[in-house]
Amino acid sequence: MSLETVATTSAAPVTAPRNAPPKMQGEKVCVFYGAKQALFDVDLKIEQFSVTSLIGPSGCGKSTFLRSLNRMNDTIDGCRVSGKITLDKDDIYDPSIDVVELRARVGMVFQKPNPFPKSIYENVAYGPRIHGIARNKTDMDEIVHSSLRRAGLWNEVKDRLNEPGTGLSGGQQQRLCIARAIATRPEVLLMDEPCSALDPIATAVIEELIDELRENFTIVIVTHSMQQAARVSQKTAFFHLGKLIEEGKTEDIFTNPRNKQTQDYITGRIG
Amino acid sequence: MATTLNEHIVTSYEDELTNLNKAISEMGGMVEQAITESAVALLRLDHQQAQNVRAFDKRIDEMQQRINDAAVSIIARRQPMAADLRMVVTAIQVANDLERTGDMAKQLAKRALQIETLGLAPKFYNGIKHLKELVAQQLKSALDAYLGRDSKAAVEVCGRDDQVDALYTSLFRELLTYMMEDPRNITQCTHLLFCAKSLERVGDHATNIAEAAYYLETGRHLGAEEQQRQPR
Numbered sequence: 001m002s003l004e005t006v007a008t009t010s011a012a013p014v015t016a017p018r019n020a021p022p023k024m025q026g027e028k029v030c031v032f033y034g035a036k037q038a039l040f041d042v043d044l045k046i047e048q049f050s051v052t053s054l055i056g057p058s059g060c061g062k063s064t065f066l067r068s069l070n071r072m073n074d075t076i077d078g079c080r081v082s083g084k085i086t087l088d089k090d091d092i093y094d095p096s097i098d099v100v101e102l103r104a105r106v107g108m109v110f111q112k113p114n115p116f117p118k119s120i121y122e123n124v125a126y127g128p129r130i131h132g133i134a135r136n137k138t139d140m141d142e143i144v145h146s147s148l149r150r151a152g153l154w155n156e157v158k159d160r161l162n163e164p165g166t167g168l169s170g171g172q173q174q175r176l177c178i179a180r181a182i183a184t185r186p187e188v189l190l191m192d193e194p195c196s197a198l199d200p201i202a203t204a205v206i207e208e209l210i211d212e213l214r215e216n217f218t219i220v221i222v223t224h225s226m227q228q229a230a231r232v233s234q235k236t237a238f239f240h241l242g243k244l245i246e247e248g249k250t251e252d253i254f255t256n257p258r259n260k261q262t263q264d265y266i267t268g269r270i271g
Numbered sequence: 272m273a274t275t276l277n278e279h280i281v282t283s284y285e286d287e288l289t290n291l292n293k294a295i296s297e298m299g300g301m302v303e304q305a306i307t308e309s310a311v312a313l314l315r316l317d318h319q320q321a322q323n324v325r326a327f328d329k330r331i332d333e334m335q336q337r338i339n340d341a342a343v344s345i346i347a348r349r350q351p352m353a354a355d356l357r358m359v360v361t362a363i364q365v366a367n368d369l370e371r372t373g374d375m376a377k378q379l380a381k382r383a384l385q386i387e388t389l390g391l392a393p394k395f396y397n398g399i400k401h402l403k404e405l406v407a408q409q410l411k412s413a414l415d416a417y418l419g420r421d422s423k424a425a426v427e428v429c430g431r432d433d434q435v436d437a438l439y440t441s442l443f444r445e446l447l448t449y450m451m452e453d454p455r456n457i458t459q460c461t462h463l464l465f466c467a468k469s470l471e472r473v474g475d476h477a478t479n480i481a482e483a484a485y486y487l488e489t490g491r492h493l494g495a496e497e498q499q500r501q502p503r
């Protein structure tokens with residue numbers, strides 16, 4: 001029996017139908033930083049409308065893999081990606097792909113909240129504006145409001161939309177960054193340790209938010225907290241020394257991993 | 272997971288898990304002793320021995336409390352995962368089965384106090400003695416499988432529970448026959464029938480412990496299908 005069927009409180013809708021094609025898929029993905037290879041032949045499917053967590057010790061390649069999903073690695077000198085990564089079957093490293101448009105479809109939230117030094121409103125409006133999503137002021141207002149509402153921040157900021165985003169608390173800033181990321185209506189949301197700079201309450205708010213967001217978005221999260229991976233994700237992938245060691249249903253990974261390295265890592269043993 | 276695990280980075284966590292395992296081992300030994308002594312008390316109608324077993328049961332109960340407290344503390348403070356999680360969860364289960372087994376020993380001791388004749392005829396107690404030996408062996412094998420992380424031995428224990436059941440059924444018929452032969456046997460034989468039932472229950476708890484041992488090592492539950500898949 002799966003945990004979902006036992007817990008009556010988590011009335012989360014069923015994720016993508018079984019056998020649905022993956023939203024994103026990596027095939028034999030290798031990433032090199034100059035001469036150093038950081039990822040080795042990673043094959044991983046990201047399922048639609050579910051949360052996939054990437055775990056592993058520092059330097060294992062999980063963030064590298066995450067960043068290769070929206071070509072953030074392009075910004076690093078000497079970085080080279082081989083293999084194939086698809087978004088809805090389209091190769092995202094195809095020369096014909098518009099990287100700016102790709103990043104609008106595959107949004108990202110970073111470890112440290114990094115709001116722009118602008119008003120709360122402008123932080124959220126920036127993406128839709130440069131991508132030309134809003135036709136007029138009314139449209140833009142609606143996008144800003146709904147994004148803030150979805151990010152669970154609306155009630156806290158509705159009376160001070162013109163105050164600087166940097167004046168919010170850490171947890172609020174991170175939710176502002178999530179609102180900013182979802183304002184461009186991405187299909188996939190990448191999160192690189194989104195709670196590592198937050199206190200437990202702010203973390204719980206973000207985790208609750210992740211659970212709500214997966215109804216409409218496909219989420220990939222990198223986290224150092226295994227408890228967090230266990231709490232928020234449906235699928236977990238364990239990386240070690242640049243290789244994907246094991247992936248599977250989250251409850252299987254944390255109760256009965258098949259691989260000894262996974263077991264050693266998640267139980268806190270020396271590998 | 273069949274492989275032996277490395278040590279934890281946090282040694283105090285490693286110590287806590289080791290101590291939990293030791294406590295199960297110790298409690299298992301106490302319960303085995305209780306079963307053996309209660310059987311002796313019953314077969315010899317040794318009332319002093321029976322009183323000792325009843326007093327000893329309190330210590331077994333305390334041991335279960337200790338194990339539960341330690342397990343809850345580990346869950347709360349360490350958030351165990353994978354094999355560690357299974358170890359902690361099965362420790363609670365096994366301690367519960369051992370405590371129930373201890374209660375069965377207490378039941379035997381109580382019966383020993385209730386049988387008022389001077390001695391039992393050997394023909395009455397031979398079957399009980401045999402059943403006691405069989406379930407004591409099952410309990411020992413189950414505990415060995417649990418502490419030795421031996422899923423194959425655990426499957427064997429589960430497979431042998433049929434023997435316990437068969438012996439109990441034949442003992443039931445035998446005692447019934449004695450009662451029909453001579454109504455004066457009825458009191459003694461009824462007491463012995465309850466004792467046989469208690470011993471049969473010990474066999475069931477041994478099976479539970481073996482199932483926990485299987486889950487601990489493999490992460491899978493030992494259902495009927497799984498038992499068939501395993502080579503005997």
